[in-house]
Amino acid sequence: MNDQRLYTLEGLRIPEEGGGEYTYTRFFRMAERYPGRTALVYLGTRYTYRWLREAVERFATALARLGVGPQDRVMLYLANCPQWVVANFAVQRIGAVVVPVSPIYTAHELQYLVEDAGVETVICQDTNFGYVQEVFERTGLQRIVVTNLTELLPRWKTAVGHLLDRIPRGRVAWGEAVYRFGELLRRTPPSPPEVEVDPWRDLAYIMYTGGTTGFPKGVPGNHATEVGYIRDVMEEVLAPGIEQGSDRIIMVNPLYHIMAKGFLIATTLNYGNTAVLMPVPHVDAVLREIERHRVRWFLGVPALYRMILEHDRVDQYRLDSLRYCFCGGDVLPREVFNRWRERTGVAIRQVYGATEVGHVAYGRLDEEPEPDVIGRPLRSYRCRVVDPETLEPVPRGEVGELLVTSDFTIKSYWNKPVETEQAYVEIDGEIFYRMGDFVSESEHGHLRFMERTADVIKYKGYRVSASEVEAVLQDHPTVVGACVVGVEDPKVGERIKAIVVLKHDAKGVAGTELRKWCKERLAPYKVPHYIEFRDMLPKSKVGKLLRREVREEERRKAQGG
Numbered sequence: 001m002n003d004q005r006l007y008t009l010e011g012l013r014i015p016e017e018g019g020g021e022y023t024y025t026r027f028f029r030m031a032e033r034y035p036g037r038t039a040l041v042y043l044g045t046r047y048t049y050r051w052l053r054e055a056v057e058r059f060a061t062a063l064a065r066l067g068v069g070p071q072d073r074v075m076l077y078l079a080n081c082p083q084w085v086v087a088n089f090a091v092q093r094i095g096a097v098v099v100p101v102s103p104i105y106t107a108h109e110l111q112y113l114v115e116d117a118g119v120e121t122v123i124c125q126d127t128n129f130g131y132v133q134e135v136f137e138r139t140g141l142q143r144i145v146v147t148n149l150t151e152l153l154p155r156w157k158t159a160v161g162h163l164l165d166r167i168p169r170g171r172v173a174w175g176e177a178v179y180r181f182g183e184l185l186r187r188t189p190p191s192p193p194e195v196e197v198d199p200w201r202d203l204a205y206i207m208y209t210g211g212t213t214g215f216p217k218g219v220p221g222n223h224a225t226e227v228g229y230i231r232d233v234m235e236e237v238l239a240p241g242i243e244q245g246s247d248r249i250i251m252v253n254p255l256y257h258i259m260a261k262g263f264l265i266a267t268t269l270n271y272g273n274t275a276v277l278m279p280v281p282h283v284d285a286v287l288r289e290i291e292r293h294r295v296r297w298f299l300g301v302p303a304l305y306r307m308i309l310e311h312d313r314v315d316q317y318r319l320d321s322l323r324y325c326f327c328g329g330d331v332l333p334r335e336v337f338n339r340w341r342e343r344t345g346v347a348i349r350q351v352y353g354a355t356e357v358g359h360v361a362y363g364r365l366d367e368e369p370e371p372d373v374i375g376r377p378l379r380s381y382r383c384r385v386v387d388p389e390t391l392e393p394v395p396r397g398e399v400g401e402l403l404v405t406s407d408f409t410i411k412s413y414w415n416k417p418v419e420t421e422q423a424y425v426e427i428d429g430e431i432f433y434r435m436g437d438f439v440s441e442s443e444h445g446h447l448r449f450m451e452r453t454a455d456v457i458k459y460k461g462y463r464v465s466a467s468e469v470e471a472v473l474q475d476h477p478t479v480v481g482a483c484v485v486g487v488e489d490p491k492v493g494e495r496i497k498a499i500v501v502l503k504h505d506a507k508g509v510a511g512t513e514l515r516k517w518c519k520e521r522l523a524p525y526k527v528p529h530y531i532e533f534r535d536m537l538p539k540s541k542v543g544k545l546l547r548r549e550v551r552e553e554e555r556r557k558a559q560g561g
Contacts, residue, residue, distance in 0.1 A: 026269070026270035026271075027053075027089070027265070027269040027270055028053065030049060030245075030269065030270065030271065030272035031049040031050065031052065031053035033245075033272060034049050034245050034272040035048065035049050035050035035053075036048055036049075036050060037049055037245060037272060037274070038274045039051075039052045039268070039269065039274065039275070040052065040082050040085065040274070040275055040276075040277055041274060041275070041276045041277065041289075041293060042081060042082050042152075042153075042276075042277045042279075043150065043153060043157070043279070044157070045152075045153050045154060045157065047082055047152075049272065052082075052085065052086065054190050055082075055086045055090075055185055056086055056089040056090045056093060057090075057093070057190030057191070057192055058184070058185050058188045058189070058190045059086050059087060059090035059181075059184060059185060059188070060089075060090035060091075060093040060094050060192035061188045061189065061190060061191050061192045061193075062184035062185070062187075062188040063090060063091065063094060063096070063121070064094050064192060064193050065188065066121070066143055066179070067142070067143070068091075068094065068096050068120075068121055069094070069095070069096065070094065070095030070096060070195055070197075070202070071095065071096065071097055071202060071203060072096045072097065072120055072121065073096070073097045073099050073117050073118050073119040073120060073121070073206065074087070074091045074096050074097065074098060074099065074119070074120075074121045074122075074123065075099040075100075075101060075113070075114065075117070075119045075121065075122045075123065075124075076088060076091075076098060076099065076100040076101070076123050076256065077101055077103055077105070077110070077122055077123065077124040077125070077128060077132065078103055078123060078124065078125055078147070078256075079103045079125065079149065079254070079279045079280070080251065080252075080254060080255050080277045080278060080279050081147075081149050081152075081277065081279055082152050082277065083123070083147045083151070083152060083181055084100075084255050085255070085264075085269075085277075086185075087123050088100070088255075088261075090192075092204055092205075092223075093192055094192055094193060094195055095195040095196075095197050095202060097203045097204065097205060097206060098204065098205045098206075099113070099117045099119055099205070099206050099207075099208075100205070100207060100255065100256035100261070101113055101208060101256055102254065102256055103124075103125060103127075103128055103256075104128075105131070106131060107130075107131040107134040107135055110131050110132065110135055111135040111138060111139060113208060113216070114135060114139045114140070114141060115139055115140070116218055116414065116415060117206050117218055117414065118140065119139075119140070119141065120140060120141060120142045120143070121141070121142065121143050121144075121145065122141060122143075122144050122145070123144075123145045123146075123147070123181065124144065124145070124146060124147075125146070125147060125148065125149060125170065126146055126147070126148050126169060126170035126171075126172050127168050127169070127170035128170065129144070129146055129170050129171070129172045129173075130170065130171065132144050133173060136177075142177065143177045143178075143179065144177060144178045144179070145179045145180075145181050145184065146172050146178060146179070146180060146181065147180070147181035147182065148167070148169065149167070149168070149279055150167050151181060151182045152182065197223060199222060199223035199224045199227065200222060200223075200224050201222065202222060202223065203220050203221065203222055204221055204222055204223045204225065204226055205220070205221050205226070206218045206219065206220050206221075206414055207219050207221065207256075207258055207355050208355070209354075209355045209356070217413045217414070217416050217419055218413060218414030218415065218416070219355045219356050219410075219413060219414065220410050220412075220414050221358075221409070221410060222410065224408050225358065225408045225409055225410065226262070226265075226358075227408070228358070228380045228406065228407075228408030228409075229262060229353075229358035229359045229360075229378060229380065229406075229408070230262055230265055230266045230270070230359075232359075232378035232379055232380050233262065233263075233266040233359055233362065233378065234266050234270060234271075236362070236364070236378055236379060237362045237364060237365065237378075238266060238267060238271075238365075240365045240366055241323065241324055241365045242267065242271055242273070242297075243273075243296075244271045244272055244273070245271070245272040245273065246273070247267070247268075247271065247273040247274070247296055247297065248273065248274050248275075248276065248293050248294060248295045248296055248297070248321075249263075249264070249267045249268050249273060249274070249275045249276070249295065249296070249297040249298075249299075250275070250276040250278065250286065250289055250290055250293075250295045250297070250298055250299075251263070251264050251268075251275050251276065251277050251278065251299065252278045252281050252286055252299070252300060252304060253299055253300065253301065253304075253329070257329070257355075258353065258354075258355050258358060258359070259299070259328045259329060259351055259353065259359070260299065262358065262359050263299050263326070263351070267297055274293070276289045276293055276295060281304055281307075283307050283308055283311045283314075284311075284313065286304075286308070287308065287311070287313075287314065287317040287319070288317065290317065290319055290321065290322065291317045291318045291319070291321075294321040295321055295322065296321055296322060296323045296324060297323070297324050297325075297326075298322055298324070298325045298326070299325075299326045299327075299328070299351070300325070300326075300327055301327065301328065301329040301330055302327060302329075302330050302331065302332050302333060302336055303330070305327060305332075305336050305340055305348065306333075306336050309336065309339050309340060309343060314343070319343075319344050320344075320345075322344055322346050323346065324346070324349070324365065325340070325344070325346050325347070325348045325349065326348070326349050326350065326351050326362075326363070327348045327349070327350055327351065328350060328351030328352060328353070330545075331449065331467045331471075332348060332350060332371050332372075333371070333471040333474060333475075334371040334372070334471065335471065335474070335475050336348075336371075337369075337371035338371075347368070347369045348369065348371075349362065349363030349364075349365070349369045349375070350362070350363045350369070350373070350374045350375050351363075351375075352374035352375055352447070352449075354404075354433070354435060356409070356413075356423070356433050357381070357404050357405075357406060357409050357433050357435075358406075358408075358409065359378065360377055360378065360381050360383070360404055360435075361374050361375035361376055361377045361378065361381075361383075361447055362375040362376070362378065363375040364376060370448075372448055372449050372450075373446050373447070373448050373449075374439070374447050374448070374449045375446065375447065376444075376445050376446055376447070377404075377445070377447070380406050380407065380408055381404055381405070381406045382404070382405050382406065382430070383402060383403065383404050383441075383447070384402070384403040384427070384432065385398075385399075385400040385401070385402055385403075385439060385440065385441050386400050386401055386403055387400055387401075388400070388401040391403075391425060391427060396441055396442075396443060397440055397441070397442070397443070398440060399438050399439070399440045399450050400438065400439070400440075401434065401435070401436075401437070401438055401439075402434075402435040402437050402438070402439045402447070403425065403427070403432035403433065403434055403435065404432060404433050404435055405430050405431060405432045405433065409433070411424050411431040411433070412424065437449060437450075437451070438450040438451045438456065450465060451465040451466070451467060451468075455467060455547055457484070457485070457486035457494050457496055458486065458493045458494050459486070459492055459493055459494055459495065459496060459525055460492045460493065460525060462525045462526075464486075464496060464525065464526050465526075466484040466485065466486075466547060467484075468522075468526065469482075469484040469496065469498065469518065469522065469526055469528060470482040470483065470484050470498075472517070472518055472521045472522055473498055473500060473514060473517075473518065473528075475521075476514060476517050478502050478503050478506035478509045479500055479501070479502060479503075479514070480501050480502065480503050481500070481501035481536075481537045482498055482499065482500050482501070482537075483498070483499040483537050483538075483545055483547055483550050484496060484497070484498045484499075484528065484547075485497055485499070485547060485550050485551040485554055486551065487529075487530070487554050487558065488555065488558055495529040495530065496526070496527070496528045496529050496530075497528060497529065497530040497531075497532065497554065498514070498528040498530070498531045498532070499532050499533075499534055499537060499550055500514065500531055500532070500533050500534070501533070501534055501535065501536060501537055502533060511530075511531035511533075514528075514531050515527060515528060515531065537550075538550060
C-alpha cells in the first residue's frame with residue numbers, strides 16, 4: 001500500500017521544505033482500533049466501524065468497476081443517511097471527486113449543477129430519481145445509482161415501515177445505466193484499486209454555495225483543504241472535551257454542507273465515536289434520540305435551537321446529557337442563546353466559516369461564550385479586518401470587513417472567473433477571500449460578528465444592522481419571523497422596513513405596537529420606519545432568510561415595477 005496515498009480527509013501533515021510525509025486517515029485507524037463499536041445510528045439501527053469500512057471498500061470497488069476513475073465527478077443527491085457517508089468516503093477512496101448537493105433541488109437546478117461540475121455519476125434517492133432521469137439525456141450523465149432512505153435497514157423494519165405507510169417511495173425506471181445501491185454493496189467484494197492521490201493537486205470535492213441570487217457557485221477543494229481545517233478543529237477545539245471511542249454526537253444538519261460534514265468527521269469518525277444521523281429535523285425525533293443515546297455533542301442552526309425551545313413537548317425529554325452545543329450557518333440571536341442556556345444549562349458556542357474557506361473560527365471549550373462572538377480563528381487561517389473600500393486594516397476593536405486566507409484553500413470558484421475576481425483580493429502577495437461580513441477583533445483575537453456586508457442599512461450616515469433589528473422584533477411575544485431591509489430614500493439614503501410574520505393566534509397587534517417595542521430596545525436611528533405583515537418569509541432551500549430577495553422586491557416597487 002503506497003504511503004503517498006490519501007484515502008480521504010484526515011491525517012495530512014504539512015510538508016516541510018524538501019518534502020514531508022503523509023499518513024492514512026484517522027477514520028480507517030479508528031475502524032481498525034474499534035471495529036465492533038457503533039459508528040452510526042440511523043432510524044434505530046446501529047452500524048459498526050467494521051461494517052462502515054467494509055461498505056466503503058465494497059462501494060469504492062463497485063464504482064471503479066462501473067467506470068468511475070480518478071478525478072471523475074460523482075454527485076451525492078441524498079439526505080442524511082448511512083449511504084451518504086459510505087458514498088462520500090468511497091468516491092474519494094478511488095481518487096474521484098464528491099459533489100454533494102441538496103436532495104430537494106429541482107430538475108432545473110440539477111441540470112445546471114451536473115453540467116457545471118461535469119458530473120457523470122449521480123447517487124440519488126428513489127424519491128428524486130425522476131429529476132435525474134429528466135436531465136439524463138440532456139447532460140453528460142452516464143450512470144445513476146439509486147437508493148432509498150431505508151434500504152440499509154433490517155428487512156423487518158422496512159416491512160413494518162411500508163405496512164404503516166411511513167416510508168416515502170419514488171418510481172424508478174430500472175434499466176441500463178441505473179443501479180441499486182444495496183445490490184452493488186452485496187455483490188461486490190471489498191477490493192478497490194490502488195490509486196495515487198496528490199493531496200495538494202487532486203480535487204476531493206466541489207461544494208456549491210447556497211447563494212441567494214442566481215445559480216450556486218462551485219467551490220473546489222483538494223484533500224489538503226479538508227485535512228487542514230478538520231485537523232485544526234480536532235486539536236484546537238475538541239481535544240479538551242472529546243472522549244475517544246465512547247462519545248455520542250447527533251447530526252441533524254445536512255451533510256451536503258461543509259459545516260456538518262466537517263463536524264461529523266472531526267467529532268465522530270476520526271475519534272471512533274458514535275453519530276446519530278437524522279434524515280429530517282423533526283423536533284420530537286431529535287429530542288427522543290438525544291435522550292435515548294445520552295448525546296453529549298449537538299450542532300444546529302439558530303432556527304433549530306428556536307424550534308426546540310418553542311416546542312410544546314420539550315419538557316417531556318431529558319436533555320441533561322448535553323455538554324457541548326455548537327451553532328453556525330446564521331446569526332445566533334441573543335434571546336435564543338440566553339433561553340437555551342437557561343433551559344439546558346449548556347452554553348451555545350459558535351462555528352463560523354464558509355464553503356469557500358471551510359471552518360474558520362470556533363468558540364473554544366475553555367472560554368466563556370458570548371452570543372455575538374463567533375470565536376477565535378483556527379491556526380491555519382490568517383484573518384484581516386479591513387476598510388471595505390480601501391482594504392486597509394482598521395485599528396483593533398473597530399468594525400471592518402473580514403478577509404480570510406489559508407495555505408490549504410483553493411482561491412477561486414469553479415468555472416467562474418468573474419465571480420472569483422469579485423470575491424477574492426490580493427494583499428501583500430496573498431489571496432484573501434472576502435467573507436462579506438463586518439466584524440471587530442478583540443485584543444485576545446476573538447471575532448465579534450456585527451453584520452453581513454450585504455445586509456447593512458445605511459440611514460443618515462449610520463450603519464444599521466438588519467439582523468439586530470430582526471432579533472429585537474423576534475423577541476416580541478407575537479412575532480415568529482422578521483425580515484428587515486433598506487428602502488431607498490434620496491433624502492436619508494435608506495429607510496428601514498420590516499416584514500413581519502405573526503403567530504397564528506395573535507390578535508390586535510399593529511405596526512405601532514411593534515415600533516414602540518423597538519423604540520424601547522433600540523437607538524432611535526435603528527427603529528423601523530415601515531412595518532408590513534405577511535403570512536411567510538422567503539427562505540432558501542437550506543432555511544436561510546432571503547433578505548436580498550425582499551430587498552429586490554422593494555426596489556422594484558419603488559421603480560413602479
